Amino acid sequence: MNKSIYIMALGAFGIITTEFGVIGILPALVKEFHISVDTAGWLLSGFALTVALAGPFTNMLTAKMNRKIIMCLVLAIFVISNLLSAIAPNFTVLMIARIIPAFLHPVFWAVAMTAASKQAGPKDAPKAIAIVMGGLSIATVLGVPLTTYVADLFSWRASFVLSALINLFAFAALAIFVPSMPVTEKQANPKSQLQILSSVQLWIRLLTSTMILAGMFATYGYLAEYLDKVSKMSGVQISIMLLIFGGTGILGNWLTGIALSKNIQLTSRVFLIALAIMHLLAYQLGGFFIPMVTILSVWGFIHTGGFLVANLQVINGVRGPKLDFVNSLLPSFFNAGITLGTLLGGFVIAHYGVHEVIWMTVFLLLISFSLSFVKIKESRKKPAKSTEPVELDFVQ
Structure with missing residues (x-):
């Protein structure tokens, strides 16, 4: 597989570690900011809710951007978000720092999945997507316990620093080794x-x-x-x-x-x-x-x-x-x-x-x-004054 696919998997690892890494440090945050557990839980549920609502819109807004540039931008924002979280003086600042990158979280997934499948070709597309999805699996197995261990060893702030470093490493690898991916389709x-x-x-x-x-x-x-x-x-x-x-x-x-x-x-x-x-x-x-x-x-x-x-x-x-x-x-x-x-x-x-x-x-x-x-048979009608193909067919 193209090394770019593995680098995108590393980016997925960094993003998922950021999203779920907070699970292990919720008790520490409850004590630090004197809040209830359910309030602290919004650091996770608020992130997920933002991802759910923002996904389609943020992708449409970035549809014409170079795919490499947008992925680098997402990882850079995740780095900044984790650093802001590490120095957050209160829960409000921490919550804001967490929500900001959630808006672009689905953009990285959409672009990475599409780029991986295109680079691998139709036959090997599932394997390529599996590699990128592997970043999610490894993050849930290693990323979350690792950030929790660092928090126990040093402090909860150190766990955010670790997440920032992981995303920074992925950003550097993406910027250096992944070729430019301009959007060429007219549609x-x-x-x-x-x-x-x-x-x-x-x-x-x-x-x-x-x-x-x-x-x-x-x-x-x-x-x-x-x-x-x-x-x-x-x-x-x-x-x-x-x-x-x-x-x-x-x-x-x-x-x-x-x-x-x-x-x-x-x-x-x-x-x-x-x-x-x-x-x-x-x-x-x-x-x-x-x-x-x-x-x-x-x-x-x-x-x-x-x-x-x-x-x-x-x-x-x-x-x-x-x-x-x-x-x-x-x-x-x-x-x-x-x-x-x-x-x-x-x-x-x-x-x-x-x-x-x-x-x-x-x-x-x-x-x-x-x-x-x-199975629903789709209508394949074309607009009267359009030269664009209607791509609504599904391959079984």
Whole structure:
């Protein structure tokens, strides 16, 4: 694979470390600024909400910018944001420093995904996207624990400095080694990009992705609680299990990319069924330590590939400048799915107990599986006075 793809994966690692790295230092921030835990939680939820709302608009505004320049700009803003966070004198300044880069977060993802797929070519596009998505997987496995460790070793401010350094390193690599990527398509304008929103099939695929993420996080969002209450694991054991879960997920993400290169539709359906089966096994054997360790290892292996499955089943067949726009929609729908899943999972836990949350995940995954069979034949009418091709066909 082109080295540029790995550099973009490094940028993804820096961005996700910035987004989720705050999770491990929330207790320290509560003490530092004398705020409640739910208020501190807005550092994460506020970031995610901004990403969800801003994605399509920020991408349209930057549609004509050189792809290398916009990615460098995003990473530079993330560097500045982390440095401002490190010296924040109060919670308000910290919140502002966190929200600013969230506006451009989806732009980096949209551009990186599109650039990676174009550089690799149609055949190897899933593998290339899997590499970039690997930056997300590694950030959740290593980035978050690393920033938490640095905060414990020095202070919470040091964790933001570390995130700044990671993004700075990615910025330098991108600026030095990645070639210029000018936008050459004549159609790269908001009106042309918005054309694809007339595709009913696209909306079905976006809904499917939302349900996939909701299903993944309905239980995963409360996994530590599940291991505590159902599996009766200690805090140390839970930490080790989560590390194993994420570690096998890195391998799973890579192999899922290879499988998707061969058949996107079949791989997506196998993924959904396999993930549902692992949840059912966890429901039946969650109270037994050794079986649960094995289940978690396989569960993590399957789970992380879900981000890639949800991504590729949407963009499959979308070409040209519209691909940037569709990719920019994905963070919004991914965040919506995560929010929906955690809300529904929390509802089940509150009313029926944490053990029963498994059934909500299975239900949502089955909805996603059913939606994968829905096919809508698209209209291919062209505007009367337009020479632009209408690219609304979807390759199966």
